[in-house]
Amino acid sequence: MTKQLSQASMGSPMNVLGGSETSFYVANSIVESAIQKYESGEREQALKSLATALKTQRLTLGDNDLVVAHTLGNIGAVYLSLGWLDDAQQVLEECINIKSRIRADPTNVLPKGCSHVPMFDTLNNLGSTCFLKGDYYNAMSYYQDCLKEVTTGDIAGTTEQIADTLYNIGHVHVVLDEFEDALIALNESLQLTKDTYGHEDARVAEVLEKIGAVHLEQSQFDDALTAFVEALRVSKVSLGSTHEDSAISLYNVGLVYERKHETRRAMESYRAALEIFKINGIENESVERVRERMMHLKI
Structure with a gap:
C-alpha cells in the first residue's frame, strides 16, 4: 500500500493540460474556456471545446503549426485523464511529431510570445499513457526523454519537474524488477524534493514510501523500516497524526515488522492504522488489507 505523488504518481503518472502559453493561440478564448472546464472537473466538456478550437486552428493555420500541436497535446491530456488511452496515445504522438518537425527546422518562425518548442508535457503524458497500457519499456523511453528535456534542453526545467521525472523513472524500474536502478532514481528524486519543498513536506513522505517499498521487496527490512518510519514522521508533521x-x-x-516476525509490533501498527481510518470514516480496499493482515497474525 503506497501513496502517489500528486504531480507524478506511481500508478497513474501526471497528465498535464497546458495553459500558460495560450496568449498566442488562434481560438484562444475557446482554449481558455476548455482549460477552466478541465480544472473544474468538466473533462468531457473541455474535450468538446478543445475539438472546436482544433478545427478552427487547422483551418486557419494548417496541420503543422505549433498552435495546433499544443491543442492536440491538451486533447491528449484530457483523453489520458478520462482513461481513453488509445485515443490519448494517438493524438499525443501526432502532437510530438509536429513539435519535432518544427524544432528540427530552424527556419520555422514560432508564434508571438513563444520562445521555444515545449516538449516536456507531451513526453510526460506519452510516458503516462504507455505506463497505464502496460508498455513499460516505451514508458521508460518517454520518461528518459523528459529527463533529457529538462536537464539538457534549451530551456532548463524546474527542480520539481526533474524530481517528478526521476520518480516516474524509478517507478518504471520497480515494475521491471530493476530495483537498484529504481533506488538510484528515487533517492535522487527524494533529495530534489527536499530541496524544493523542505524536509517535512508530504511529497517527501510519498517518495520515502516508495523507497521503503523497494527495500521491502528486496527483503532489506532495516532499510525499509527506516524509510517507512521517516515517512510516518513526515506525514504526521505535514498532515497531522490522524x-x-x-x-x-x-x-x-506493520508489514516490515510482520516480515521480521515481530508479531506484537506488527499488530500494534495495524491497529493504529485501522484506528486512523476509522477516525476519518474510511471504509475501502486499504482498510480491508489492514484487516486481512491482522487476521493473518491471529491465525
Whole structure:
C-alpha cells in the first residue's frame, strides 16, 4: 500500500493540460474556456471545446503549426485523464511529431510570445499513457526523454519537474524488477524534493514510501523500516497524526515488522492504522488489507 505523488504518481503518472502559453493561440478564448472546464472537473466538456478550437486552428493555420500541436497535446491530456488511452496515445504522438518537425527546422518562425518548442508535457503524458497500457519499456523511453528535456534542453526545467521525472523513472524500474536502478532514481528524486519543498513536506513522505517499498521487496527490512518510519514522521508533521497518509505509513511499518516476525509490533501498527481510518470514516480496499493482515497474525 503506497501513496502517489500528486504531480507524478506511481500508478497513474501526471497528465498535464497546458495553459500558460495560450496568449498566442488562434481560438484562444475557446482554449481558455476548455482549460477552466478541465480544472473544474468538466473533462468531457473541455474535450468538446478543445475539438472546436482544433478545427478552427487547422483551418486557419494548417496541420503543422505549433498552435495546433499544443491543442492536440491538451486533447491528449484530457483523453489520458478520462482513461481513453488509445485515443490519448494517438493524438499525443501526432502532437510530438509536429513539435519535432518544427524544432528540427530552424527556419520555422514560432508564434508571438513563444520562445521555444515545449516538449516536456507531451513526453510526460506519452510516458503516462504507455505506463497505464502496460508498455513499460516505451514508458521508460518517454520518461528518459523528459529527463533529457529538462536537464539538457534549451530551456532548463524546474527542480520539481526533474524530481517528478526521476520518480516516474524509478517507478518504471520497480515494475521491471530493476530495483537498484529504481533506488538510484528515487533517492535522487527524494533529495530534489527536499530541496524544493523542505524536509517535512508530504511529497517527501510519498517518495520515502516508495523507497521503503523497494527495500521491502528486496527483503532489506532495516532499510525499509527506516524509510517507512521517516515517512510516518513526515506525514504526521505535514498532515497531522490522524491523516489517512499516516495510516498508510503505519500499515507499511506493520508489514516490515510482520516480515521480521515481530508479531506484537506488527499488530500494534495495524491497529493504529485501522484506528486512523476509522477516525476519518474510511471504509475501502486499504482498510480491508489492514484487516486481512491482522487476521493473518491471529491465525
